[in-house]
Amino acid sequence: MSDLYAVLGVSPEAFEDDIRRAYRAAARRLHPDVNPHRGAASQFREITAAYEVLGDAVERARYDQKRRQQPPENQYFTLKVTPSSRIVPVLSEPQVLYLLVELVPDFSLTATNAHLNLTLVIDHSTSMNGLRLERTKVAAHRLIDQLTANDVLSVIAFSDRAEVLVQAAPLTDKNAAKAMITTLQASGSTEIYQGLQAAYEQNRRYASKNFANHIILITDGRTYGDEEDSLALAQRCVAEGIGISAMGIGEEWNDAFLDRLASTTGGTSHYINSPNVVQRFLEERLRLLGQAIVERVTLSLAPDPDVTVENAFRLSPSAQPLSHESDPLMIGQILPRLSTSVILTLQLPPIPQPGFRSLIRLAASGDVLWNNRGAYQAVADISIEAMVKPPAEERPMVILDALSKLSLYRIQQKAAEAAARGDIREATRKLETVATRLLESGQTELANVAMAEARRLSSTRTLSEEVHKALKYGTRRLLLPSGE
């Protein structure tokens, strides 16, 4: 049960007048008639529901009594929001403000050994033949070794058809599951939708609020014509509480598509440049899922009508661009003693007058797996002060650090976009810029990759898929706290 007072942003001792005023203020900002943002509509519905109880003396008394009888609920996680500057200048033109949004878990929550409901989806098309498929099999075997009988596993093999190798069930016979994977032979072409569809059917059988439900897709091929169907399926996964992570081996696969698949569901997409590291990525994924204390974390964004969210990027526990066209954003998991963080880029309207103004209301929700406590929500309402001459202030290091790396990722994307529309001169220049910036930050290896490609581009006229993926996922990985 969410705390209605927190939803409305008033104290439990508030007078009737205060409650009415809080509701009216929220309505002026978030009512669908004045605010076109999708998140505003859904958050306003919640606020209205809270007001229907607290705004009515009889209902409120009944709610208060119920509230008193319950033990005070733990704050499983809190929202900590740091703006790039605390005071913005009064300005007649739009300006940009960054917000670092951290979902900080209560430090007393330790690893749960969350029960996993995992579905492995393995591409066994012809191109996987040889080392790729063999390493994937080994990695799958290692994964099975690490699971327990409390975990549910299913395995799908797909090419242009899907085949259920291991039916979803608690993993009691590891050897049988491994044997099924060993039999896998390469043949056929890649149709991701087939694999995902079968995975969805298997995973949902055990999908529950107390599990970390996840589909892990391993592929090396480009799928044709079924991208939209796959993304629609990803939406159905979200509805059932299932996340999707994707690992692309080699250069052929469609990175924009796999990114969207993962971003839509709160998962992560990875580039695997050599079959030898499949295992490492799979283990990393398993570790993250297995430790989760909160799953299916979402972040709803309700900016004021004149504020726009331009961009959202998850920094931790794994770096991933988030799709913010739909609300809420799917964030994934919160791990013990580690904040899950997202950086938002906001555009503020012209601010003609000094003073405080509201910016955005954030609502983060998730299923607390720790002791199966269920749904929990934290809300934050962010406002900022504007001054004619704001004093010089120290920029928060965390934001500077994240933005400097994020800007590398963005320029690299611009290089790819320029190359895609045939503007080789612009693409070359952007690649050189990326190389320079990478060199400045001590990433010599990645810098050399960018530099070599910038030189090659004038003759090849197209950005090589390998370099594109190496740079895209390489710069993304720089964002991880460990800088791996």
Add this chain to the structure above:
Amino acid sequence: MKICPYCAYSNREGVLFCEECGQILYTEQETTPSTKRLPPGTGGVSAKGGWGTARFNPSATILLQIRDNPTPIEIVPQQETIIGRYDGSTASTPTIDLTPYGAYENGVSRIHAAIRRGEDTLTLVDLGSVNGTHLNGQRLIPNQPRVLRDGDEIRLGKLVCHIYFKTSN
């Protein structure tokens, strides 16, 4: 509007890294002080007498004993171990961050010096620091490596430390 000094792109107010080229758009002073310049002739430290061995066992580690600090820093030497202070504003990170030892107050540059591995020796190189690197009292010429010996005294700005080779057995 903020014009990028690097690529002349017009960025909106509040943008911290140029949206076109990634150039830092906020000024350095706003965030971190740069290396403090010390008056010349400060911190006179005398050269130490006697020489330790210059031979560095490949499996050994280095102990860096910073003056007035009870516990030495143990370093597993890389091909190049960069000593300096991390401040987050520049993307470069030294391998050994001396911030907790009063690096800023003592005039240690962000990228101050490096210890490099040779065949079976170690060398110390000043990487163009503001207040200089002294080896046994002598100021090093930037970018010219000097062989390190067990027990040598290194001074980074005003921060004095001793280096010891620790053989693991």
